[in-house]
Amino acid sequence: MTHRGPLRCLPPTRWLVPVLALLASAALAQDVLAAGPSGYAPAPVLSPGDYPAIRGLSPRLAVWFAAQMHVWFAAFVLAVPIFAVILEFVGVVKKDARYDRVAYEFLRVSITAFSLTAVTGGILLAALIVFYPDLMKYLASIFGPTALFYALFFFFETAALYTYYYGWKRMAEGRLKLLHLAVGIGLNLSGTGLMFVANAWVTFMMTPAGVDAAGAFGGNVWEAVNNHLWSPMNLHRFVANIAYGGSIAGAYAAYRFLGASSEEGRAHYDWMGYTASLIAIGALLPLPFAGYWLTAEIYSFSQQMGITLMGGVFAWLFIVQAVIIGALFLAANYYLWCGFGRGGYGAGYLKYVKYIAVVVAASFLVWFTPHTLILTPSEARAIGGQYHPYLGPLGLMPAKNTAVNMMLLFTFLSFLLYRRAHRRPVVPWVKYGNALQAGLFTAAVANISFLGVYYGYFTNTVYKVASSVPQVATTLFVIVACLVIEWLMARGGRSEDFKWGRMPERSQYALILIAVSFTWLMGLMGFVRSAIRQHWHVYSVMKDASAEAFTPSIAYAAKVVSAGTVVFLAIIVFIFWLGGMGQEKEAGGDG
Amino acid sequence: MGRFVKTAAFSLFIIGLYTFYSVFVIPPINPGEPPSESAASGEPATIVELLALGEEVYNGKGACALCHTREGGRAPALEGSALVAKARLSSPGYSGKAVDAESYLYESLVDPSAYVVPGYGVSGTDGGVSPMPDVRASSIGLSETEIRAVIAYLQSVSGVEITVALPERRRE
Amino acid sequence: MRLIKFLAVNLFFYALLKAPGLLAGKPVPSSVITMYMFFIVMTVLLVMTITDEGANGLFAPIRSLLEDPSRALARKVLFVLLPVAAALSVQYLSTDPGPPFELRSAHPAPPGVVRAYGKVYELDGLENPLRALEKENPAAFKELAREGGEVYFRNCFFCHGARLDGRGHYAYAMDPLPMPFTGSDTIAQLKESYLFWRIVKGGPGLPREGGPNISSMPAWENELTEEEVWKVILFLYDYTGNRPRSWKD
Amino acid sequence: MALEAGSVAMQEQNSALRMKTTLAFIASVLGFGALFLVLDLLLFNAQGLSFVFKG
Known part of the structure; x- marks a missing residue:
């Protein structure tokens, strides 16, 4: 039982932080109340001298790094309980003990990350207070009262986490199991609440509300909290956290799969990797829509900020994003294709893979074809300008929207075939059902291409982007309708169990790629979110007067994000190793 | 230990690829420096200086060119703004207090919602509210001189006579 | 295998x-x-x-x-x-390092207003004043296009070529190459007002996004009269069989 | 003989089935195509959809 050692000595940090935060917020609240309603000063106007300088240390880089680490850890530890509760719930409904086992295992190996989230949060706070004291003073003068909520949520989350974790074995039966599930849901609610409070501070810096043009606070904290970006950011981060947790769990399972010595261990981790990646991809699909809402709110707050985001300097950033998301989709497809081998009928579907691959890859290529081509002068000469007769149309939005929908549609087709790999429908109208599905796909592909080509290039610009809505509607319709048909056809069908563990080792690297890409992408998008504020601490209210107020280039940001990703993943691996030590003693080592 | 080295190498390779792509493949574009506190170092003494300041503010500090482009369609093009200004005053949707073309332009800069060109209002307000900020607000923060210079610049690109008075003359 | x-x-x-x-x-x-x-x-x-x-x-x-x-x-x-x-x-x-890659827009967005010949042209909605003759008086239109051809061969042909393919005598000294007018992807995609602007203001009149400013096209406002510019535009379309885009589509 | 007749009958049945499935496929393409067209028109006419990009 020595392995519990490192865990035992960590809880004090868990208790100390909320207590300190509670004291600090009480003191702050007192300050704010004592100042009275007339006590709100406008945002301070700063000069370079107001920023403490420490030789050889870049304040922005330090804060950036600390913030990035904290956000990654926070996303991870918010995702783990969501993930665990979903699995536990499915396990209770399906009466399948595997789900419970996976949920508990994943929670157990991740438990150290909770302490590290608090530690990185503390480091971030310290860095901010040291390097940007005036900004923090200003924010505290507005958000002082919310720190109380933060501390309360923190307190509840910690309490719920320990009950949830340590009570898992003891509350495994009957009514206690339901109570345990309720504690898990409470844990998630308080965790999400915690994130919502923190999001209010972040979004206020981007789209301040509740303050006048000079930054003087009107006294209504709720107004400042419920600013333009708060709700979309809450949604976006919530969904992204689920996807992120799924991807990390998948990578964990992949790693254990690679090292599993017994057939049983391989089957278990194969199944865990599949379930986790399914959750990750499922949560990834609605993410673009949350992103659209976020972007729309940025535009409605400030056109200037919106244009900075989508055009000009950051246009290339979205090409990088396209490359990474394309890689994610390719990897997910590859994982599904490899999974054909798990079912008895899978071999028959392998011949379709290359056609799906052609469509997915072609969509991917269209998606990251830049609007502004990089040409050598001799090429520019031959083409006679920047606009390429064949590639030019591919750089425009309608082509990209079409490509994304095709990619989704054919990834879904991979999934359908994967399901068919272990299930043969026997209803009398199988042939007609297949014809119906094929017709649905054909009609959808035709409709999406028609919308993209016709409305994208042959009508005026108003329809150019509006056509993306019916395109997405078509894709969603196909997914729902196909699943319904599939479900009707599968009734009474012969189904073979998947042979879990019958996966090539190569496929596991796809899961690792998904996790690494997710981490990197989160860092990059975090950069752009922060960078579109440009030289403002609080956009349009409080200027950043420090020497590092300029916006860094994408290349620089990519290097910082890469360094952060390496450090973060190294720590995560260390945490898993720490958590895994116990298991090896318990289970006699299948890891 | 072999699988650890393998997966670590694989992960580093992926991160390396993304970094390589962002650093070397996409063109290096450096975002501009934050704008200086005030474009107007002193009061412009001549019309030429006033116009130069106006153009500088228009493309730089004022960030006008960000939205007022022909391709974007987010905001009306301004190259003929001073030409149409006079006609705007008598249009039915006009609710401001301007009396001539110059004061109309001034009003459009500091109170953009006084007249919203049809089709350019914030969606959902039925064209009643302009998405443009007051240029004196801190997100842009133009001084009185800079606003006058922008108006002069708009008049010059519209090809009409420049009616903006130089600061000295206004003081007299 | x-x-x-x-x-x-x-x-x-x-x-x-x-x-x-x-x-x-x-x-x-x-x-x-x-x-x-x-x-x-x-x-x-x-x-x-x-x-x-x-x-x-x-x-x-x-x-x-x-x-x-x-x-x-x-x-x-x-x-x-x-x-x-x-x-x-x-x-x-x-x-073989080659010259550096560049980002340049070949058909940059035109300004809203062009000032030339002591007048202000609003490019939005600007039509070729001679275009109407095409239907009203085809004989006169042919004559105008022929005169435009004369203007072309006295001024433009050295770079843009006898066959209007952008490969005149001097063409290979230029980088980028002069624009060809044949084919369906240059002037066929543009309005006549755009050509008017590019001819009158030339390379020096390109906006910033058209740069690095390496177009060798001179600004013709001091060499050609307004009517000559419109005539040469007629010729370009007439000779290559292209139709200009109109304001309606 | 019977076997031959059986296989001929099977072939006929197969080709009939193939015919029928092809027809079903064409019908579903047309049916869903029409459905999508209606959907497109409805969505285009709905207000406020082009909220992100104004042009």
């Missing part, structure tokens, strides 16, 4: 990407080809390694080359050739 198939599939796609450049003279930029090929090779690799048999079939020749004792000679040859090939490619890349 599968290794050969792998190479063949990739070569096929490479040829497909190269084809526009070799056959139609519109090369796909090398930067794009590099990116495309990277992902195409990856995808082909993925598709060919879904099953264990597939992966083994693909890698078996490589493995045997590296491990099979009977192929020691081939291995040694490979290990000599590889570094030589690497050295040669590095040398090739370093001795």
Whole structure:
């Protein structure tokens, strides 16, 4: 039982932080109340001298790094309980003990990350207070009262986490199991609440509300909290956290799969990797829509900020994003294709893979074809300008929207075939059902291409982007309708169990790629979110007067994000190793 | 230990690829420096200086060119703004207090919602509210001189006579 | 066998990407080809390694080359050739650096207003005043287009060429090459007001996004009269059989 | 003989089935195509959809 050692000595940090935060917020609240309603000063106007300088240390880089680490850890530890509760719930409904086992295992190996989230949060706070004291003073003068909520949520989350974790074995039966599930849901609610409070501070810096043009606070904290970006950011981060947790769990399972010595261990981790990646991809699909809402709110707050985001300097950033998301989709497809081998009928579907691959890859290529081509002068000469007769149309939005929908549609087709790999429908109208599905796909592909080509290039610009809505509607319709048909056809069908563990080792690297890409992408998008504020601490209210107020280039940001990703993943691996030590003693080592 | 080295190498390779792509493949574009506190170092003494300041503010500090482009369609093009200004005053949707073309332009800069060109209002307000900020607000923060210079610049690109008075003359 | 198939599939796609450049003279930029090929090779690799048999079939020749004792000679040859090939490619890349890549917009957005000939032209809605004659008086229109041809051959032909294909006597001294007027992707895509602006203001009148300002087109406002400019525009469309885009579409 | 007749009958049945499935396929393409067209028109006419990009 020595392995519990490192865990035992960590809880004090868990208790100390909320207590300190509670004291600090009480003191702050007192300050704010004592100042009275007339006590709100406008945002301070700063000069370079107001920023403490420490030789050889870049304040922005330090804060950036600390913030990035904290956000990654926070996303991870918010995702783990969501993930665990979903699995536990499915396990209770399906009466399948595997789900419970996976949920508990994943929670157990991740438990150290909770302490590290608090530690990185503390480091971030310290860095901010040291390097940007005036900004923090200003924010505290507005958000002082919310720190109380933060501390309360923190307190509840910690309490719920320990009950949830340590009570898992003891509350495994009957009514206690339901109570345990309720504690898990409470844990998630308080965790999400915690994130919502923190999001209010972040979004206020981007789209301040509740303050006048000079930054003087009107006294209504709720107004400042419920600013333009708060709700979309809450949604976006919530969904992204689920996807992120799924991807990390998948990578964990992949790693254990690679090292599993017994057939049983391989089957278990194969199944865990599949379930986790399914959750990750499922949560990834609605993410673009949350992103659209976020972007729309940025535009409605400030056109200037919106244009900075989508055009000009950051246009290339979205090409990088396209490359990474394309890689994610390719990897997910590859994982599904490899999974054909798990079912008895899978071999028959392998011949379709290359056609799906052609469509997915072609969509991917269209998606990251830049609007502004990089040409050598001799090429520019031959083409006679920047606009390429064949590639030019591919750089425009309608082509990209079409490509994304095709990619989704054919990834879904991979999934359908994967399901068919272990299930043969026997209803009398199988042939007609297949014809119906094929017709649905054909009609959808035709409709999406028609919308993209016709409305994208042959009508005026108003329809150019509006056509993306019916395109997405078509894709969603196909997914729902196909699943319904599939479900009707599968009734009474012969189904073979998947042979879990019958996966090539190569496929596991796809899961690792998904996790690494997710981490990197989160860092990059975090950069752009922060960078579109440009030289403002609080956009349009409080200027950043420090020497590092300029916006860094994408290349620089990519290097910082890469360094952060390496450090973060190294720590995560260390945490898993720490958590895994116990298991090896318990289970006699299948890891 | 072999699988650890393998997966670590694989992960580093992926991160390396993304970094390589962002650093070397996409063109290096450096975002501009934050704008200086005030474009107007002193009061412009001549019309030429006033116009130069106006153009500088228009493309730089004022960030006008960000939205007022022909391709974007987010905001009306301004190259003929001073030409149409006079006609705007008598249009039915006009609710401001301007009396001539110059004061109309001034009003459009500091109170953009006084007249919203049809089709350019914030969606959902039925064209009643302009998405443009007051240029004196801190997100842009133009001084009185800079606003006058922008108006002069708009008049010059519209090809009409420049009616903006130089600061000295206004003081007299 | 599968290794050969792998190479063949990739070569096929490479040829497909190269084809526009070799056959139609519109090369796909090398930067794009590099990116495309990277992902195409990856995808082909993925598709060919879904099953264990597939992966083994693909890698078996490589493995045997590296491990099979009977192929020691081939291995040694490979290990000599590889570094030589690497050295040669590095040398090739370093001795032919080529001019830097550039980002330049060929058809930049026109300004709203052009000031020339002491007048202000609002480009929005600006029509060629002579265009109406095409229907009203075809004979006079033909005559105007002929006169435009004279203007062309006195001024423009040296660069834009006798066949209006952008390959005149001086063309090859220019970079970028002068714009051709034949074909359906230059003036056929533009309105006459756009041509008016480009002729009157030339390279110096390009906005910033058209830069780096390397267009050698002179500003013709001091050389040609307003009517001559409109006439030469008539000629350009008439001679090449193109139709200008109108304000209606 | 019977076997031959059986196989001929099977072939006929197969080709009939193939015919029928092809028809079903064409019908579903047309049916869903019409459905999508209606959906497109409805969505285009709905207000406020082009909220992100104004042009």
